[in-house]
Amino acid sequence: MKTAFITGISGQDGGYLAQLLLSKGYKVIGITRNNHPTNLYNLSYLGIQEEILFEEGDLCDLPFVIRILEKHNPQEIYNLAAQSSVGLSFAQPTATIHYNISSVLNLLEAIRIVDSSIKLYQASSSEMFGKVSNLPVTLTTPMHPLSPYAISKATNYWTVINFRESYNMFVCNGILFNHESYLRSxxxxxxxxxxxxxxxxxxxxxxxxxxxxxxxxxFGFAPKYVEAMWLMLQQNDPRDFIICSGxxxxxxxxxxxxxxxxxxxxxxxxxxxxxxxxxxxxxxYGDNTAAQELLGWSYTLKxxxxxxxxxxxxxxxxxxxxx
Missing domain, CATH: 3.90.25.10 (UDP-galactose 4-epimerase, domain 1)
Known part of the structure; x- marks a missing residue:
């Protein structure tokens, strides 16, 4: 049985990803800032709340992150935690950038310290590209972020690549374009x-x-997009992918x-x-050719x-x- 951490498990993607991993026999541990029942509505809605073990804490606290990695020895971490509202990031730029960047850096550093074989999926965003001159967006498209949220995600993207190249870690970015579901905030x-x-x-x-x-x-459909997250960590080598409808x-x-x-x-x-x-x-809009050809991920929904x-x-x- 594999053990997987999901940060941000109370959000839309966290719920559908947890459901997917549980169906594949994983032990799923949800990392939350607050385990109040109202924050776990999505998991309750999907009928999986009782199947998940929760750890409550702050990803900006490096000793906490190290402690839970040593306690549970996960093979995979899916980092979905973030202040993810573009609009709110304009109202709260300092808090957005601080939390989004510090949480990712702590996860990467904790993996390096505790067990560098742990695989990490980092939730990136199409917002990083911002003001683009040519479409569709590919991994070679220059980034021109247009919001504090996008700036934080661009920083995380390059931080993940830096740790991958510096320490030979299996860490990768999933650059997801907008994806919706009933569980969307x-x-x-x-x-x-x-x-x-x-x-x-x-x-x-x-x-x-x-x-x-x-x-x-x-725009796409969230339950299909989380399948790509899982597929990215099942590959022989880590690499970044664009996940979109095209x-x-x-x-x-x-x-x-x-x-x-x-x-x-x-x-x-x-x-x-x-x-x-x-x-x-x-x-x-993006180009999902690599995800379809290399991951075997397919997306055909209008x-x-x-x-x-x-x-x-x-x-x-x-x-x-x-x-």
Whole structure:
């Protein structure tokens, strides 16, 4: 039985990854900052909370990280912990950069000290590339991060590579583009649009207030993306991969698609300039060829298919809540 750590296990990706690893016979240990039941909703929703062992602590505390590695001797670590909201990173740049960078550096240093054979997956982000001049994004695309969050992720990306090259460690970056599910936090665009759209449909909200919806992003489905995380640590050699759908879609199209499905009046969409970001990516999508050819990972879903599933799951859970 392999033992795997998942940091950030209470988030969207942490829940689906834990479910995947448990199905493969892993012993899963979740590293959390707070084990309060409200923070473990996603794991409870998936019916796996009782199958996971939890360790509560701060990844910015190197002695804590060393201690839990020595205690559990994991073979694999999936680092998903981060302050991951781009918008919030503008409001809290110091906290975002400090936590995101220190936590990764401590994990890498703890592995080097305790057992350099431990494999690490680091959750990178397409936000690192920011202002791109040529699409699709590949591993050779220059980085021009446009937010404090993106800056922290770019720093982590190169830190992982530095430890890999300096100490011959099996550590790698998974550069995931936007990926959604029912378990997505309501601070993210698609989830916010879904929740507010149902509130409008049910007479609990008058308008959907959004910022710049003419930007485009590469969106996918989270349960499929976590499969790539696992595959990356099963390879003979560590390397970085871009995980994406390979196409972009405008935020405006997503809103219009959801409103059409729910038979809502599009005049209820209000553009609020106060919700614009100081800087923003206009269009971005990636090239997933390497992931398909070298990992054997496949992705064929159109985002409209993902939206259909998200709308259905949102509606089902609202019906259950009202019952």
């Amino acid at each position: 309501n601070t993210f665009f698609v989830k916010k649009v879904l929740q507010d759209s149902f509130k409008i449909k049910n007479g609990k909200l008058d308008h959907l207030r959004v910022g710049n919806i003419d930007v485009k992003r590469d 196409r972009s879609i405008s935020l405006r199209h997503i809103i219009e698609y959801i409103f059409d499905k729910l038979s809502l009046d599009k005049n209820k969409v209000v553009i609020d300039p106060q919700l614009y970001r100081p800087t923003d990516i206009l269009d971005i 985002f409209e298919e993902v939206l259909d599933q998200l709308i259905q799951e949102e509606e089902q859970n609202l019906t259950i809540a009202r019952a």
